[in-house]
Amino acid sequence: MSITLKYFSWIRVKLKKSHDLIELNQTISFKELKSNLILKDPIFKEIFEDNSVKFFLNLREIDDENQTLSNGDILAFLPPVTGG
Amino acid sequence: MSITLKYFSWIRVKLKKSHDLIELNQTISFKELKSNLILKDPIFKEIFEDNSVKFFLNLREIDDENQTLSNGDILAFLPPVTGG
Amino acid sequence: MIKITNKTFDLEAEFKFVSSDTNGAYSFFLGTVRSDLSSSKKKIKGIYLECYEELALTQLKKIRSKALNRWKLTNCSIIHRIGKLNLGEKIVLVTTASSHRANAIEACEFIIDSLKIEVAFWKFHLLDNNEKEMVLQKSLDNEKMLKWDEIIN
Amino acid sequence: MIKITNKTFDLEAEFKFVSSDTNGAYSFFLGTVRSDLSSSKKKIKGIYLECYEELALTQLKKIRSKALNRWKLTNCSIIHRIGKLNLGEKIVLVTTASSHRANAIEACEFIIDSLKIEVAFWKFHLLDNNEKEMVLQKSLDNEKMLKWDEIIN
Numbered sequence: 001m002s003i004t005l006k007y008f009s010w011i012r013v014k015l016k017k018s019h020d021l022i023e024l025n026q027t028i029s030f031k032e033l034k035s036n037l038i039l040k041d042p043i044f045k046e047i048f049e050d051n052s053v054k055f056f057l058n059l060r061e062i063d064d065e066n067q068t069l070s071n072g073d074i075l076a077f078l079p080p081v082t083g084g
Numbered sequence: 085m086s087i088t089l090k091y092f093s094w095i096r097v098k099l100k101k102s103h104d105l106i107e108l109n110q111t112i113s114f115k116e117l118k119s120n121l122i123l124k125d126p127i128f129k130e131i132f133e134d135n136s137v138k139f140f141l142n143l144r145e146i147d148d149e150n151q152t153l154s155n156g157d158i159l160a161f162l163p164p165v166t167g168g
Numbered sequence: 169m170i171k172i173t174n175k176t177f178d179l180e181a182e183f184k185f186v187s188s189d190t191n192g193a194y195s196f197f198l199g200t201v202r203s204d205l206s207s208s209k210k211k212i213k214g215i216y217l218e219c220y221e222e223l224a225l226t227q228l229k230k231i232r233s234k235a236l237n238r239w240k241l242t243n244c245s246i247i248h249r250i251g252k253l254n255l256g257e258k259i260v261l262v263t264t265a266s267s268h269r270a271n272a273i274e275a276c277e278f279i280i281d282s283l284k285i286e287v288a289f290w291k292f293h294l295l296d297n298n299e300k301e302m303v304l305q306k307s308l309d310n311e312k313m314l315k316w317d318e319i320i321n
Numbered sequence: 322m323i324k325i326t327n328k329t330f331d332l333e334a335e336f337k338f339v340s341s342d343t344n345g346a347y348s349f350f351l352g353t354v355r356s357d358l359s360s361s362k363k364k365i366k367g368i369y370l371e372c373y374e375e376l377a378l379t380q381l382k383k384i385r386s387k388a389l390n391r392w393k394l395t396n397c398s399i400i401h402r403i404g405k406l407n408l409g410e411k412i413v414l415v416t417t418a419s420s421h422r423a424n425a426i427e428a429c430e431f432i433i434d435s436l437k438i439e440v441a442f443w444k445f446h447l448l449d450n451n452e453k454e455m456v457l458q459k460s461l462d463n464e465k466m467l468k469w470d471e472i473i474n
Binding site: 192 | 331332333334336340341342343344345346347349350353354355356357408409420422426429430433465
Binding site: 006008009010012013052056059076078079080081082083084 | 371377436
């Protein structure tokens with residue numbers, strides 16, 4: 001299954017890309033995905049330790065870290081917004 | 085000396101005119117003018133008894149009934165405003 | 169800028185008059201002629217606005233100065249129509265500009281609230297058969313103005 | 322109506338979209354690019370607005386619905402620019418329409434306050450040499466939003 005990661009603001013700048021498509025062999029939780037990403041790139045440690053960053057799965061904020069991810073899901077990384 | 089009276093809203097409608105030029109032989113106070121006007125036309129009794137009506141002398145609200153009137157003065161009769 | 173006029177106005181053009189790179193935040197209040205029933209339950213066809221122009225200009229200038237000072241506005245304009253207006257037509261536009269939005273918004277509300285109970289305009293509803301009906305001041309508008317006394321003084 | 326666009330807009334045209342004889346009162350909030358110093362004290366040449374468009378549209382729809390219900394608005398529109406903007410350019414316009422002014426004004430302030438801290442837009446200051454500097458969320462905006470929680474819930 002594949003999941004799209006979308007990066008915004010300083011996360012996009014730091015990762016030097018706006019999105020990633022990741023392929024997985026089995027269903028995982030958001031919590032497990034976080035560990036996987038940190039192993040791949042230590043920048044994700046900084047992102048996940050920043051309490052101001054919000055995570056939206058298919059346009060809804062994640063409120064349970066154990067939520068499992070499905071094929072085609074879009075997970076967005078959102079620093080504090082500054083529009084208007 | 086002459087004084088201009090300006091009438092607005094229901095006062096203008098009731099008096100069927102927007103202004104009056106009155107000629108006086110001697111200086112009088114606003115209070116005396118009121119008595120004179122009531123003698124001339126009983127409609128003025130209704131106007132002066134209505135606490136919501138304000139009187140402006142040369143664009144300033146009258147706060148002292150004993151204020152004297154001078155030649156060229158403009159005295160305006162203002163019902164509660166309803167603009168905006 | 170303060171303007172009392174018998175002509176309509178364009179929002180974009182009025183914005184340009186107060187716009188500047190140093191502002192950042194603008195608040196506008198626009199009042200228009202609302203299709204409604206008069207106090208005698210008749211259908212309103214339009215309104216007629218009477219004004220004591222010299223006095224209204226003086227009063228609006230005072231309100232504008234108060235707002236500029238109290239809310240540190242960078243600009244402020246007030247336009248008010250007089251004469252005969254049809255349903256839907258613009259009556260009044262208050263524009264406030266500031267570097268910060270809360271100031272612009274609060275000042276704009278203060279100005280329209282003040283104008284409604286302090287400035288020499290009188291509204292008449294135009295009904296069928298050329299009948300005119302005087303609009304009465306709303307007690308709610310008076311009460312709303314009282315709250316500003318604490319803020320402004 | 323909700324619109325996220327890389328084009329500028331005209332206030333009079335946007336007013337026409339929400340205008341109706343039954344409204345009477347309109348409140349507008351307009352935010353523009355302010356010439357200012359960045360957090361590193363450099364002169365700002367413009368801004369760049371990033372957006373997660375699908376999410377921002379969903380979030381704006383929710384805020385708009387809340388405002389329509391809570392303040393009994395007759396109409397409401399929100400327009401927000403994205404992309405590169407020069408000094409003085411319009412960023413955001415919130416328009417609320419109601420039969421009574423206090424509702425229109427309060428709802429308009431609620432919407433812009435909500436947008437500032439809830440909707441997926443990110444601002445960058447454009448400086449000399451194509452340098453971009455991220456704008457930080459203001460703690461004041463967060464505090465301001467807290468007061469609405471009591472009103473809206």
